[in-house]
Amino acid sequence: MRFSVLIFLITSCYCDVDFSERPRNFSVELLYHTQKAIGGHVVISPFGIWTLMTGLAVGATGDSFEQIRIAFILPRSLKTVVAGYKGLTNSVLKRASDGVSLTSKNFVFADDDLFLKPGFKQTVTKDFDATIKVLDFKDSNDAAAKANNFILNSGARVTNVLFSEDFEQSRMILTNVISFKGLWTSPFNASDTTVEDFYNENKEVMGKVKMMQQKGEFPLTNIVALKSFVCELTYGTDEAYSMLVILPHPGVKVEDVYKILENITIPDIIARLQQDINDYGLDEVEIKLPRFKISTNIVMNRPLNDMGVYDIFDPAYASFSRATNESIYVSSIVHKADIEVSEAGTVASAVSAAVLSNRFGATRLVADRPFLYFIIERSTATVIFAGIYSKPSLY
Known part of the structure; x- marks a missing residue:
């Protein structure tokens, strides 16, 4: 029996306030396929999606890994992927900047009877700074409530990220929450x-x-x-x-x-x-x-299909043997993003x-x-x- 993995990416951007090629090179292509799927007027976080897909690649093998690698222009070596991820995220996220707040947090919610391989757990917690939380997915209402509360208590400025139906057919849920708040250097009056x-x-x-x-x-x-x-x-x-x-x-x-x-x-x-x-x-x-505010809520399966990522969504072909011995696949990758732009700056x-x-x-x-x-x-x-x-x- 094949079980699904649900992937969530939540982003917010509020107004008031050689490896590095990877997330910037695919950004325009990703924006193109996303706007084509929903008809223009859109906001996405290419860096957040890249973060999530790079983390997913760590658990993937075979064609599942290769398709992610090609679409997101990742190195073949897993060790190089991890090292490059750490170096770039340190450059992007760890900049001390007065008037700007940028945070990115990764979470892995796993069903209590899903065995995750020690190597995968060590990589996502140590190298991707992700938090793994084991929950009883069979009690989907309780699992959703606990997951949302855990995300909120982590300091992320989002609420009601996950819902009970997200847990009903899933074994593992990967979530990235990224938020940006920036004040213009020269604000508008x-x-x-x-x-x-x-x-x-x-x-x-x-x-x-x-x-x-x-x-x-x-x-x-x-x-x-x-x-x-x-x-x-x-x-x-x-x-x-x-x-x-x-x-x-x-x-x-x-x-x-x-x-x-x-x-x-x-x-x-x-x-x-x-x-x-x-x-x-x-x-x-x-x-x-x-002045504007845009919110986007989209399932990224189709845009990622257009970029050549197929197998991870197919129960018959998905391979995540680096993460677990169980047969799991990705049911959907959900992307939610907001941006607000005003005279003071950009809250996103x-x-x-x-x-x-x-x-x-x-x-x-x-x-x-x-x-x-x-x-x-x-x-x-x-x-x-x-x-x-x-x-x-x-x-």
Whole structure:
């Protein structure tokens, strides 16, 4: 009999406040497949999903491991995977930054009669800093209550993560909870926020937004090859984290920018912004950005299928023999994420030859049409949160 493993990833991002290539390289692809599955307007945590899938890879074998490895560009050696994970998470999560709070916590909830191999338990607890909690899954209501209480008491700012039905057919539940809270280095003045129109790519009014605005010295460039204007807004006093806002040129669709992002990477964009600063310095520019709040709740099975991950979801083919001798598979990977962006902040490689920059005309960025955004740790260019804003609302 094959038993299922349920995977949960909970993320939140609140406004008020050579291995490192892995999570940033697949981030755009993951965002593309996720938005395709739910129709645009979305927020996800590529870093959180990468964290969860890397932990899952530690217990997988055969094609189950190989498919995860290829999709998430992991090394073949398990020892290298673990070492790389520890090094990158230390860089991304352990940065002391005044005005920014970023936490990521991993949990493994196991049924009380499921035997987990000692090596797997040691790896997830020691190397992935995960907490293993044994519960009686047969009493699903009690198991859900205890799991939620355990997550809440760990300091995670989320409630009601798991439900009784999640435990009914499962033997093990892996959960990652990641949250980001960042204050803008240069906050917007709430008194300057005005209600304005928001348009689609055809210049048709879609609705109204509360548009934040300010003038200041911000990195802003016009990347011709990307068909977009790009601005970087930093968080905290040491500017270790930032939001990249990618606004397609008038008449250009977000989907068109996706295709180009296959060849122009996030590090390329960061390098271009820095090159402009080196060449021209920082000029005063005008920034207009909607206040917004987005929540996403999606089963990631289909996006991961589109990225080539199949076997872990199939009872006949899933192989997790590094974790247990029992036949288990992943029934679903559930991703829940929120982001809030307001006047105070956000509560949640070498430059390619194809990247051509034209600074002329990049004196203002008015995000009054669909745009992409990426919250990154700047030293590694790791994408922590990513999303698309395409459905206006008065938040």
